[in-house]
Structures are given as C-alpha cells and as structure tokens.
Amino acid sequence: MSKQGQQNVSSRNLADFLGVNPWQIRKDFSYFGDFGTRGVGYNIEKLIKQINKILKLDVVHKVALVGVDNLGSAILAYVGLGVYGFNIAAIFDIDPKKIGKKIRDITIEDVSNLQTLRKRKINLAIIAVSRDAAQQTADTLVKAGVKGILNFSPCHSHITVPKKVKVITIDIAMDLACLPYYISAS
Amino acid sequence: MSKQGQQNVSSRNLADFLGVNPWQIRKDFSYFGDFGTRGVGYNIEKLIKQINKILKLDVVHKVALVGVDNLGSAILAYVGLGVYGFNIAAIFDIDPKKIGKKIRDITIEDVSNLQTLRKRKINLAIIAVSRDAAQQTADTLVKAGVKGILNFSPCHSHITVPKKVKVITIDIAMDLACLPYYISAS
DNA sequence: GCATGTGAAAATCTTCACAGCA
DNA sequence: TGCTGTGAAGATTTTCACATGC
Numbered sequence: 001m002s003k004q005g006q007q008n009v010s011s012r013n014l015a016d017f018l019g020v021n022p023w024q025i026r027k028d029f030s031y032f033g034d035f036g037t038r039g040v041g042y043n044i045e046k047l048i049k050q051i052n053k054i055l056k057l058d059v060v061h062k063v064a065l066v067g068v069d070n071l072g073s074a075i076l077a078y079v080g081l082g083v084y085g086f087n088i089a090a091i092f093d094i095d096p097k098k099i100g101k102k103i104r105d106i107t108i109e110d111v112s113n114l115q116t117l118r119k120r121k122i123n124l125a126i127i128a129v130s131r132d133a134a135q136q137t138a139d140t141l142v143k144a145g146v147k148g149i150l151n152f153s154p155c156h157s158h159i160t161v162p163k164k165v166k167v168i169t170i171d172i173a174m175d176l177a178c179l180p181y182y183i184s185a186s
Numbered sequence: 187m188s189k190q191g192q193q194n195v196s197s198r199n200l201a202d203f204l205g206v207n208p209w210q211i212r213k214d215f216s217y218f219g220d221f222g223t224r225g226v227g228y229n230i231e232k233l234i235k236q237i238n239k240i241l242k243l244d245v246v247h248k249v250a251l252v253g254v255d256n257l258g259s260a261i262l263a264y265v266g267l268g269v270y271g272f273n274i275a276a277i278f279d280i281d282p283k284k285i286g287k288k289i290r291d292i293t294i295e296d297v298s299n300l301q302t303l304r305k306r307k308i309n310l311a312i313i314a315v316s317r318d319a320a321q322q323t324a325d326t327l328v329k330a331g332v333k334g335i336l337n338f339s340p341c342h343s344h345i346t347v348p349k350k351v352k353v354i355t356i357d358i359a360m361d362l363a364c365l366p367y368y369i370s371a372s
Numbered sequence: 373g374c375a376t377g378t379g380a381a382a383a384t385c386t387t388c389a390c391a392g393c394a
Numbered sequence: 395t396g397c398t399g400t401g402a403a404g405a406t407t408t409t410c411a412c413a414t415g416c
Contacts, residue, residue: 004412010397017344023387030399040399056366057277062273063362071264075358078340083378084363124365144359148365150358158203168361172261174337175354176249177270179310179334180242182352196375205413208375216377224376225416 002044010041052085060124061088064146066137067071067129068098068108071152075126080104094133111140118145126150133155140165188230208295237253248274248275248308250332252323254284254316256293257338261312266290280319297326304331312336317343324353 001009011029012021018025028037029042031178036042052058063079063086065072072091088178091103092111100111114137117125124140125146129137134153138161141149142164148166187193198209204211209319215221215228222228223237238244249265251258258277265272277289278297287298297336300323303311311332320339324347327335334352337345341357357369 012397015304021387022398023389026398027386027400034399036398038392039396041397053364054367056370061366067267069260069263070256071260074255074260076228077244077256079362083340083359086359086362097301124362125370126362142382147369150365152361154269166365168364170356170358170361172264172356173272175356176272176310176312176336177241177243179336179352180247181240183333185311186244198375207409209377211409213378213408220377222376224415225374225406227375336375 001050006044007040008037009044009047011036013041036082057084060087061084062087062120062125063116064088064090064092064114064125066092066111066114066125066127066141067103068093068103068134069128072126072128073103075128075152076103079126086124090117090120094129111137114140117141117143123147124149126152126157128152134159188234194223194227194229195230195233195298197222198226238339240349243270245289246271246312248273248306250274250276250278250308250311250327251298252278252297252300252311252313252327253319254279254289255314258312258314259289261314261338262289265312271308278304280315299322300326301330302326309333310335312338313345320345 003068011025014025015022032054033050041047041075043159049058063074065088068076076083076088080088082128088104090108091106091108092110092114093099096113101108117123123146125141125148127134127137127149129142134151136156138149138159142161142165146165149161149168151167151169152172153159155168155169159167159169162168197211197242199226201208203221218240221234223231232277235244247364251274254277258300262274266274274290274292275295277292279295280283284294287294303309309332311327311334313320313323313327313335317339318344320337324337324345328347332351335345335347336352337353337355338358339345339355341355341360345353345355347353
C-alpha cells in the first residue's frame, strides 16, 4: 500500500486483506498504543514504523547461515537481499570443497570459525545443516553468543538450548503433514 | 521411543520431552478418545496409530512438487523418502532445460501437465516457484482438483484460493523476522 | 500405588457495542 | 459522518484436583 502511494488505511481494509475482523486489528494495535486517528484510520508510513519498532525490526540485524546446501541456497535467495532488514553477514559450511568460495560476495568459512561470531557482533543464525549435525551446531552457536536461531532440522530431532536462547523451528515435512487433516474435514 | 523398543510412555514423559505440562497432554488426548491405561500409561505403538489416524496420516498421500529450484531440491531431500507417509509422485517446472530430467526416478514435467493431477489422484501440492508465479500456480492447482497446498511464497504475496482448499504458507523471511522480538525481550 | 480421564475453576482470548474524537 | 479505542460480555483454553481403574 505504501508503494502504491496510499496515505491511510482503515482497520476494515487491513481486516479484509488478512481475512479477520476489523476489531481484532484495532484490539491488537491497542495493546501497543494508539496508532490511528479517529474518523481517518492509520497513517501507513507511521504504522509501518510503529510495527517495525515493536518487532525490533527497526535496525539491521546481522545473520549467520550455517550449511549452504540446496536449502541454504534457497534461504539466501529468500532472505538474501535485505527483506525485513536482515543482512546475511557470514556463511559457514563443513565441506572443504565449498570453503573459500563466494556467494553474493560472502566467502564461505569453515564451521570452526563459528566462534568468531561474538567478536563480529552476529547474534542471529540459521541452521540448515543435516539433522545429525543440528544439535552440535546449535551448541557451538550458543557458545559463540548467538541469541536467536532459525532451525530447519526436523522438530523430532529436538534441539536443546539454554532458555535465554530463542529457537524457531521450521519443519517442512511436519507442515506438510498438517494438510491431510484439513482436506478430509471438508 | 518406539525404535528404542519402549512399550509404554506416561503423560509426564511426553510432557517433559515437549516442555509442557502432563495434564495438557492428557486433556488433548481425551478430546479424541481414551488412549491410555490407568496406572500404566500409553502403549507407544497404539498411540502412534491413533494419532496417525486422527491426523489422517494412516494412508500414503501423493504429493506434487511444483518448482524444482534450490528450494524444491531441498524439499525433496526433506520430504522425499516417505516421512509421515508422503510420496512425491510428480515434479513440475517451467524451465525447458529441466523438463525431462529425472530426480529420484521421477521425470520432471512441464507445468502445462498440471491439469493431469486430478486423473492421477494427486490432491496435495507444494508450491516452490517464484513469488510472481505463485498465484497463477495456485489457480492451476485448484482447477486440477488439488485440495491442500504447502506454499513457500512470501505471505505478503497473498495466495487466494476457494475456501474449500487448505493452504499452509511457510514464509522463511517472516519466521526469521520473529526472532529479534524475542531476543530483545530477554 | 500409580497414572489416566474429567468436571470445575481460573485465566486468557475473542467478540461486541458504543463512547470519543477528527 | 466515519473510524478508532476500549470496557464488558461471551467463548475458549488452560490449569487443577481428584475420582476412576489397572
């Protein structure tokens, strides 16, 4: 909407777009403050800024990618160029054939370099390694000061981390496994 | 646990493993029936069967993969070999260079063949195409009788389908975007 | 004794109706 | 008049305590 030059948006507009009720939008916003103007709606630019601030997306975050297989490459393509203000600042792999090569001007490093993340002020990481290496990778990342992990290993492989570290797991097979339940219900 | 030869598991065991309370486990199960034995716990084999039945994972589901880029290849590696009883039964792409090649004994077909899905009794699909092609792909899939879609295009590209069709969207960049909120809270 | 299954209480989330303000 | 912000009502979910059965 911002790109289309719109100035304001109402809770009804947003609700229709998302498929929810207008009062859900308003109630949710109200927990964080008064963003709108009565009779007018929400100023789009201001709203974007407010939400980015709430979600802490108002600064650029450096991210390390561990594992640059097919999945790692796909992630780079998706997250690569600054969506939501992320900056893939380092890439690691265990495969000697890949180490030293460059992807998008970033040199692939050996996983033994992971310990340098703290010094480089990188505290987010994406785990795209094989399921067997996932826990070990997580341990190393935590030791290197990483505070948030996006984990692509299957959820039953059960990554354990100290609870000050936030892990979000994307388990592709499990998401697929949700579909049959819904399609049979209809 | 089953693979380790265990016979029974208690709600406490399951709860500890998942990081929730035992009574949450029991209450949830109780909505679907009486699976356990008082004083003993749940028979693991029987429990697996019951849950698979509830989730409709007790039969093999055929799945079509559309788009066999890096992401598509990664998905094949993850879902490829029968996890949760899925069977990747067809692969489609738009790139003439890929069409006709084989991956895991499956010949890559042109997307114009998507209409054959109904005849082949494939009613689940994975969309791993570029964001611009996502809606069009979804439309074609729906027309071909697909009832459930796992969609990897960004959620703001906003796939629209008839509501009898279930779509689950995995938006990698958005999941990553959740992390900063949690790490700053600690 | 031990662990499930469940009604009831407590907490939370959703919906609504309308006051308040541009 | 139009749309936000919000207290209160309604619905749902979570927690708990204990009766039930092996």
